[in-house]
Amino acid sequence: MPERLLSIPPERLEAWLTGFARRHGATTHRAGPEAVVVTAADGAVASCAVPFPPLRPDETEAYGGLLAHAARDRWVxxxxxxxxxxxxxxxxxxxxxxxxxxxxxxxxxxxxGGQSQQRFARRREKQAREAFEAAADVAARVLLPHAGELDAVVTGGDRSAADHVLADRRLAALAALAAATRQHLAVPDPKLAVLRATPEAFRAIRITLSEPDVAP
Known part of the structure; x- marks a missing residue:
């Protein structure tokens, strides 16, 4: 079966799963800490990655508690x-x-080339180091005061650059949260509008959808 990758906002997840059952027949699910796999009567499968894992499956709730887990507001x-x-x-x-x-x-x-290239490389490395230090200062000023109430830390942009910034000793608590969250966003140059839009990505439920081929 061909696969598609979807990104569904938590507010639309219940409606999407209802539509999945309507299109493909009655469903069963298997809930785990990292994913909830929903299988329909015709063999279609929707594997829903748990946002901000782990999910603690609770079969008294819909889809093992995925809907409630995904809808929860978090400090990020x-x-x-x-x-x-x-x-x-x-x-x-x-x-x-x-x-x-x-x-x-x-x-x-x-x-x-030659010595000019070497001088340029040294100058560029110095500029990058100063930029990373400035980013670490901002992270310390903005994020660290909230470290005790944050549920997660999400990074984005250049992964190696983000890792370099989080290596700052002041940011050890943030680095630990980022390692546990395991979310890195592909974003353009960090502007305020880009930052404001990140919840669309970090709150979304990523679904791997496999549907049977329909005969012509």
Missing amino acids: GVLLVRRGGYAAGVFDGARLVASKVGSRHVQGRTAA
């Missing part, structure tokens, strides 16, 4: 980093309650 810290740009924000559900966005100039690559 977001750190977006690219060379030269960074943004940090704290969300209560989808509402941004604290943020800071900044940038530092980091030169692009050059085709020059």
Whole structure:
């Protein structure tokens, strides 16, 4: 069966699953900490990745508790980093309650060779290091005061740059939360509008949908 990857907001998840059953027949499900697998009468399968795992399955609730788990508002810290740009924000559900966005100039690559290339590389490395330090300062100022109430930390942008920033010793608590959350977002240059839009991605339920081929 061909597979499709879908991203469904938590507010639409129940309606989507109802539509899945309507299209494919009665469903059963298997709930686990990382995914809830819904199988329909005609063999169609919707594997729903649990957002902010683990899910503690509760069969007294719909789909083992997935709907309630996905709909829960959480305090989430977001750190977006690219060379030269960074943004940090704290969300209560989808509402941004604290943020800071900044940038530092980091030169692009050059085709020059020899000593000029070496000088350029050293200058570029220094600029990148200063940009990462500035990003760490912003993360410490915006995210650390909320570290005790954050349920998760989501990173985005350049993964290696985000890892570099979180390696700052001041941010050890945030790094531990990011490692447990395991969400990294593909985003463009970190601007305020980009930061504000991140809940659409980090709150979404990612579904791998397999449907039987329909004969012509």
